[in-house]
Structure formats: C-alpha cells, structure tokens
Amino acid sequence: MSDQAIAIDKRSGQFNGALLERLRRLGIALILPASIIAAWHLTAVSGRVPAYLLPQPLEVLNWLVRLVSTGELQRHLSTSIARAGIGFALGVSAATVLGVLTGYLLGWRRVVDPTIHALRTIPGLAWSPMFILWFGIGESSKYALIALVTFFPVYLNTMAGVAGVDRKLIEVGRVNRLSGLRMMTRILLPASLPSYFVGLRQSMGIAWIVLVAAELMGASSGIGFLLLDGQMTGRPALVMACMIIFALCGKITDIAISTIARHVLAWQDTLHTGE
C-alpha cells in the first residue's frame, strides 16, 4: 500500500500548473524578439537607414504573403524540402548502420573509425565541386552533399551511444543469456537512443545550412535560389523573407525531432528530457 503511494506521488506533481508555467515561459522568451522587431520597424520607418539596406518588417511580411498567394513559396519550398529530406534520409541511414556496427564491434571500429574521422576533417562544402563533377549540377549532387554532412553527427553519436552502454546493463543481458541480435535490440539500441537523437538533431540543423549553400551555388529552384534571386534583383525584403522561411523550416524540423524524442525517451528519469 505504501508502495502504491510512493509511485503515485512520483507521477503527479509534474502535471500541476504545467500549462501555466509553459505560457509564462513562452511570454518571457518572446520579450526580446518582440523588442528587436519593434526597434527594427522604428529604425526602418524613420528613414535614417535607406530602404535598400534595411527593408521594413511589414514589407518582409508582405513578401511572405505574396509568395504564398502566388504559389511560389509552395513550389520552391517543396523542392528544398525534398533535397533536405532525401539527403538527410540517405546520410542518416548510412550513419545509423555504420555507427551501430562500429560501436558494437571493436575490430570493425579499428578498421573503419579512423578513416571516417579523417574524412570528417574535410569541410563538407569542399566536396561540392567533386560531387558536381561526379553527379552533375542537378539534384543528385545536392542529395550527396547533404547526405555527407548529415552522416557525421549521427554516426559519431550512435557509435558513442552504443559503445558507452552501461556495463552493468550488459551484464544483465549476459546472465539472461541474450546474445548477438537479441542483446542489440533489447539492450544496446534502446540504451543508445538518447545519444542517437542528439545526433539526429545536429544533422537536421546542418542539413538546412548546407542546403542553402548548395542552392546558392547552382540551382534554378528552392528557397536558396529564391534568396539569391532577391539579392540579384535588389530586393532585400525578399531575401529576408527567405531567411525567415529557413528559420521556420529549421525550427519546425527541430521541434518535430525533439517531440518524437520526448515520446520515445519517456522512460528516461531525468529532469528536462529533450530540452
């Protein structure tokens, strides 16, 4: 009976006032951005800075509305999302498999890991001329570039996660005679999930950064292309609209990953899971 009381006591308490607390924190977090936008607006309308250097916030908003209503945003955005998504999927898949293998098999790690670390020292974007040479200027070279840069964070975190699983839990697996695949699925993979999600978040962030670079270097569509177009045609409000779209993309995918992480890792007994 006292056991029941203890368990219930642990579960509740986290719920009380959770919503109120979240609203309060949101309010606090919004103070600074709101002030910056207000200051930006006042500076722009004062005329002390010429409009070709600093467009008004409302003009940027105007551009966003126009891009949506003409369907241009949807067209460019879907191209960009496909590039980021396919590249990310390719890079993460390869990184997951290799990361698990190198984390688990010491022999494999000694063969593969030094080479991967050496390759990692080449800045991702430095690959792009070779990728364009090998895969052409089209979509494939962009997938390859994004796959490459998203590979490393997931690989490193997965390997560290698998290699760093608590020996005490592995011993539990051993006395219960779990071997090979069963040890992997029951103990090693679940235990390394927290670290895996750290890698996923880092990779997603990098995917967007490199996407912009790839689209700036040679593309006829995509948000990065639109941004370059804004620069070439002297429309800074369009440039800033594109910047905001990128920020939203990055934030939305990050929230998506951390929301999934929070649910998948609900078993963690930590203070701030997924924050």
Place this chain on the structure above:
Amino acid sequence: MFSAKSLVKSFDAFRALGPLSFSFGTEHVLGVVGPSGCGKSTLLRLIAGLEAITWGTMELDGDPVTGARSDIAVVFQEPRLLPWASVRDNVGLGLWHLPRAQRQEAVDAALRRVNLFDFADALPKQLSGGMAQRVGIARALVAKPRLLLLDEPFAALDPLTRVKMQDHLLDIVGDEVPNVLLITHDIEEALVLSDRIIVLDGPPARIVRDIAIDLPKPRHRTGAPFQAHKAEILETLFGAADLAA
C-alpha cells in the same frame, strides 16, 4: 549441489580469489560474509559466468559451470532494471525462449510473489528503491533457477526496508529454489537468513571459517544464540583482542 574446486581468479598479476574450494547443497541458504574488497563479488561473478575462471572447476548437480546458465540466477546490489522496459518486460527478459503465453504466465506468477502484480506496466522510474529491488528478485526467480546468487541485495536500501526485505526474502524465494548463495557484509543479515555461513578474508579471497547455523527460522536478532554466533564471526574477522580493545 554446487561445488567449486581450487577456484582461482586473477586480474592480470593481481590474484583476487583463491585457491578456494567448497561445496553446498544440503543447506538451503549459504551465507558468504567478509570485509569489503575481500573478493565476495568476484566469487559470485565467477559462478554467474560474468568472469572467466583463471584456474579450477565448478559444478552444479554434476554439470560443469562454464558460463551463464538458465538455472543460475543473479540479483545484484543495484536493481539493474532496463529503464526503457516495463516491469513486466524486465522480469521476462530471460524467458525469450518461451512462447508468449507461457512467458506471460511465468512473469505474472513471479510478480505476484514479490507483491508487484499491480505494477506490471509501470516503468522502473516510477518505483521506489525497495520495489525496484523486488522486481530484480522477480526477474531472477521467474525461470525457477536451481541456484540463486544474491550480491549484497539489500545494501543499497534504507535500514527499515532492508530489515523488511530480509524478513520476507525466504517467503518470496520459497522452497522452489533449492540453493541460495547470499553474499553480504552485514553479519546480522547473514545470520537471519543462512543455514551455513562461510567467512572469507582477502584478497585473495579464502575461507577462514565455516559455521553451521542451526537456529530455527524465523530468527530473532536479539536472542542469545544469535548474538553468540555474531560474536564468533566478528572474532574470526577482527581477532578477539581487537574486539576487547
């Protein structure tokens, strides 16, 4: 019947245990006591198949013990539950070879034994320390082992819970497990639970005393024979002179 012959364990040049020989089987619970660091856990880890034997042999009912086996179960000092798995999945971890229905039945029975059936779907983080350790005990009992190894199973619990668990352990384990090897540095715990106690000293671990405890159970910690045994073990470990001083 478990027996160890000339058992030795070295970590590189450092000998942690042995040579050590003993056997037990007629007694239900064998207590192993000794000072911290003398090699008690090493002995348990050798029997559990978690460490390779440097020298010697072990047998359980005539079969050589050479690695982890389903009829030898372990309860560690910490509960060591898989934090992502429910209580039910933790308890059923070693029953992967059974069909689902049979596994479920065995898990339910083990959870009832430790009085945690209502928590089958809870996660480890929702349990108190005592409850978590009971899940660990259920996980060890679920396959009906022939030999149950306990490594200071209650040392991490608060004193009240510890005494309660000591009093209930034999009811929980019952007669289904023929042999229990209980490692502890708590002499009273060994005296409450054991039918025989071997006192180790070391490292390297060696047996310095082997005492049959013929007191009826449940035992009263304050009784004169109980206290006499306690004094005997303390004297073995520290010497009569040290105790008098």
